[in-house]
Amino acid sequence: MNVKQPFERVVTQHGPTVLRVARAVVGSSDADDVWSEAFLAALRAYPELADDANVEAWLVTITHRKAIDHLRARRRRAVPVDEVPERASSAHDPAGRDDDVWAHVKDLPEKQRLVIAYRYLGGLPYAQVAELVGGTAVAARRAASDGIATLRDRLPEKTGETA
Numbered sequence: 001m002n003v004k005q006p007f008e009r010v011v012t013q014h015g016p017t018v019l020r021v022a023r024a025v026v027g028s029s030d031a032d033d034v035w036s037e038a039f040l041a042a043l044r045a046y047p048e049l050a051d052d053a054n055v056e057a058w059l060v061t062i063t064h065r066k067a068i069d070h071l072r073a074r075r076r077r078a079v080p081v082d083e084v085p086e087r088a089s090s091a092h093d094p095a096g097r098d099d100d101v102w103a104h105v106k107d108l109p110e111k112q113r114l115v116i117a118y119r120y121l122g123g124l125p126y127a128q129v130a131e132l133v134g135g136t137a138v139a140a141r142r143a144a145s146d147g148i149a150t151l152r153d154r155l156p157e158k159t160g161e162t163a
Helices: 007-026 028-049 055-076 099-106 112-119 126-133 138-154
Strands: none
Touching: 007 028, 007 055, 007 099, 007 112, 028 055, 055 112, 055 126, 099 112, 099 138, 112 126, 112 138, 126 138
């Protein structure tokens, strides 16, 4: 018989994955908001979650939905400004990746970006990724392959040398 772990442990264990997925989908400036919204929704639903459920996949699915909601809300919002503010930069990359990697991930077509986020950052199998982004598992696998190939072409090869 499986017993659910305390929700605090769920946050500690899966928080970094949820943040990486949120960052890949909405960008680093809004990832914290999506992370918070995802865990608030998860906290409300956690008592009803089956004891043997894949918690990480469940959280990635919630994060996906909250990220899409966030993107839709952002598109509806008009923010007039006199000058365009500089982008916020993060001195610490919670995903452990270089900023240039994230810039290239952000530039991928939406489906490739989402598939890479859910598969490689969220750890979901292609069948579940396909349910989230639409299409088949084969199409999701192809989108991931194409996205990774594009990233390999665009990113300079790491030689281990520092400047």
